[in-house]
Amino acid sequence: MKKGNDIDNFFREGLEQPDIPFNEAHWQAMEERLHPKPKRRIAPVIWFAALSGLAAVLLIIFFVIKPADKKPDSNLVTKRKGEQNEASKSFNKNENVLKMDSDVQKNKGLVDGRQILVNADKPQVKNFGYESQLSKQNLSNSLLISSPANNNSLINTIALSDISVADNSYQMIDFNAKSSYPTDFGKPKDKVVLKKTGSRPRFVLSILAAPDLTSVEYSGRSNLSGSVGAELTFSLTKRLSITTGAAYAKKIYESDFSLYNPNSSYVFKTQPTNVRANCDVLDIPLNVNYKVFDGRRNSLSVSTGLSSYLMLKEKYSYTYNSAYPGPADYEVKNQNQHYLGIANIGVEFQHKINSKLSISARPFMKIPLTDIGYGNSKLSSTGVAVSVNMNLFRKSN
């Protein structure tokens, strides 16, 4: 035995403290085993399914409901557009004619002498004034137009202006007389204004990301979680709108074991000291928003409402402070749904980028009205949702 020690020692010394460099590939194999990825892939699939489902529902809503009640409106729009085009076209024509006329007169002046040249200058000056008046007239028309009669009057004035280049004084009077026409169409004008309020962007699609701090009430500890989702806002009036959507949220929180009250008969042999939860949640909000301040570019609204939580996956890990620990974790899938069990409050600051796009930041709080999840914890979140908003089916103003 003792002599055998020599060879034992020889090998022990040679083999005991090897210097083996770390191999990253081995860790990667290990990590895949510890935290398998396929599970993670499932969540986005659910999320995408939810989103595409939502998109499909939206499309159906728009294509089924929209054509029925929007038809007269869209006709009006095209009409109005046509009129505008006509008006501007003829206005341009008019301008050209005016220029041509003055050119002709200029030429005449060159031939006939100085006096005619002065005459030629005069109409030019007057014509410029007239032009500006015309453009004013046009502007007001573009705002008030809608009736064919109005359009006719515009065309009349233009026709008249063409004729009256020769005699400016007459033409001016005539034009002024004609310019009073639109006031006779008070009723159509009002109608148009009404329609315009109706054609504000009614649907707004928002894509949002919302980091938050999630905690169990009274635990005094919070963990960073987050959610991503899409929301649809429907304007009811100028200030009031409702929002719904879906967000895939990750809720991570820690609490004392005392705040963890599962509805199960399982008795822990050793009481864990701490519970750490990692939940995948589908958050479906239904909120009412009121616009408090509406500036040209920025607006401020307050929103409140209720959220439904569909718990897709809940994983609870237990921490023990004892030498004889119990189970390490417990996982529940698709078991708990809390319909309208969470209250939302938030303030939204919105900044318009252009007529179709805006960005907004919304500090929010989610307050539990029921106990959430398998652990029946009072789970609250506070965070800021950042979103990009797109106006859908926007009407031209």
Add this chain to the structure above:
Amino acid sequence: MIPSRNSEHALESYINSCIRNEPEGQKALYKHFYGFAMGICLRYANNRLDASGILNDGFFKVFKNIEKYEKDKPFKAWLGRIITNTAIDYYRTNLKFADHADISDYDEIGQEQSVYAKLAYEDLLAFVQKLTPAYRTVFNLFAIDGYSHEEISEMLSISVGTSKSNLFKARQKLQDMLKDPVSNAYEQKMVAFDANRVQVNFNTNTK
């Protein structure tokens, strides 16, 4: 390798992080003990591929059962035991101890005072890996990891005599390899071993 207070503290935080199942802590712990654990695996395995498989099997057990670790005991020893057990399990089906007689009568191997040439780790490892799993496991447990024959007989479910016999035969094989590494029957797979560097003369039959 006397752990300083700092590294002990770091180790504790890795372990706590592992208890929370956090990948960062797990990686840190894995990296920290990679060399140590891999060293064990290589000794018990036939080859490197098997060794890395054993390593990850062992670490997987460590991570899944880390809350069972008792903090007042040395973590390295706990980890080492799990890795060793994993390695033994890995070859359990290959451990054919069946027909070994209890040979307590010739368990003394005499040697000339050994002036072992300094063999590189890789060379020694190659020798050990060439042993059959039964010889290698007993040799590792007894000679390097310091288990007694009683403990080994329990771990491997064999008799103490079989353990001793296997140890003896393992030593003999190793001596043969050291003596004449090139022509040795176990040498087929041996690569780049310089026989001139080893000048060992064992006499296995003194006494």
